[in-house]
Amino acid sequence: MSSEPGPRSPNLEYRRPVAADAGALHALITDDHIKRYLFHGQRMPPGWSVATIAASEELYRVHRVGVWLLYAAGVAEPLGFCGFVTLAGFDAFGGEPQLVYALREAYTGRGYACEAAAACIEFARAHADLPAIFAVVDEPNRAAIRVLEKLGLSRHGELPGAFGAMLLFRRDLEH
Numbered sequence: 001m002s003s004e005p006g007p008r009s010p011n012l013e014y015r016r017p018v019a020a021d022a023g024a025l026h027a028l029i030t031d032d033h034i035k036r037y038l039f040h041g042q043r044m045p046p047g048w049s050v051a052t053i054a055a056s057e058e059l060y061r062v063h064r065v066g067v068w069l070l071y072a073a074g075v076a077e078p079l080g081f082c083g084f085v086t087l088a089g090f091d092a093f094g095g096e097p098q099l100v101y102a103l104r105e106a107y108t109g110r111g112y113a114c115e116a117a118a119a120c121i122e123f124a125r126a127h128a129d130l131p132a133i134f135a136v137v138d139e140p141n142r143a144a145i146r147v148l149e150k151l152g153l154s155r156h157g158e159l160p161g162a163f164g165a166m167l168l169f170r171r172d173l174e175h
Contacts, residue, residue, distance in 0.1 A: 005127065006068055007082075007119035012112060014068035014082075014119065016060065017053045021069060024078055025049040028069075033105035034080070037141055052085070059084060059097055064127045067100070070116055072107070079107040082116035084124065092159060092168055093134040100135070101147075113147050121151060125173050132172045139165040 006014040017025055026049040028034055035043065056066035067083035080103035086095060101117050121133050135153055137144040138161050145167065153169035160166070 005123075007116070007123040009115045009119040011072060012116055012119070013071040013073075014116075015071065015078075016066060017056065017069050017081075019050070019053060022046070022049040022053060024069065025052065025081065028078060028081060028102065028104070031104055033108075034102040037138070037144070038100070038102055055085065056083065059086060063097060063129055065097055065120070065124050065130065068120070070103070070112070072112075079104055079112065080116070082113075082120050084120070084130075092136070092157070093170075096132070096134055097130065098134045098136060108143070113143075114150055117147055118151055121171070130173060132170050135169040136166050137169065139167055 006016060008014070015021075026044075026046050029039065029044050029049065052067065060066035063084070065084040067081055067085060069078040070080045070082055072079055080101065082101035083099075084097035085100050086097050099117060099120065101113055101120075103112055124130050124133060133153060134156075135148055137148065139145075139158075148169045151171070153171040155167055156170040157168040158165040159168065
């Protein structure tokens with residue numbers, strides 16, 4: 001686990017994943033609830049987790065943001081992840097990192113998504129050189145839209161997606 005600074009919030013612990021966490025990240029992204037919202041039901045190969053951890057480290061080196069695994073008190077396995085990624089082939093935001101989060105279904109409805117995303121946004125505001133927070137959500141994912149709107153992101157456009165429109169959200173950062 002890195003001693004580098006990261007997001008902080010009352011109910012969650014944030015850990016930057018290292019190579020040894022590839023299995024835990026893979027377990028999250030192959031979780032039926034998570035993959036339904038992030039990967040349109042596709043099962044991502046194990047190499048995706050390894051590559052995502054490496055990309056997160058590079059993003060942290062360049063922008064001081066990346067992905068963090070989320071833990072709750074008394075829970076040994078991560079309950080989800082939150083942070084920033086750049087998506088190869090998706091340049092709707094000019095290559096800027098995008099906010100992502102995902103929780104195992106057992107941890108939804110507890111306010112963790114809003115808490116984690118708010119903590120990551122605050123960390124980015126304080127430590128990163130990002131001009132804005134960007135996020136994409138499929139139009140049918142009403143819960144994610146509510147979280148983004150609650151955190152001050154507003155709709156910035158849309159693109160065609162697998163489940164209808166992919167809604168683009170943005171929130172300018174004041175440093």
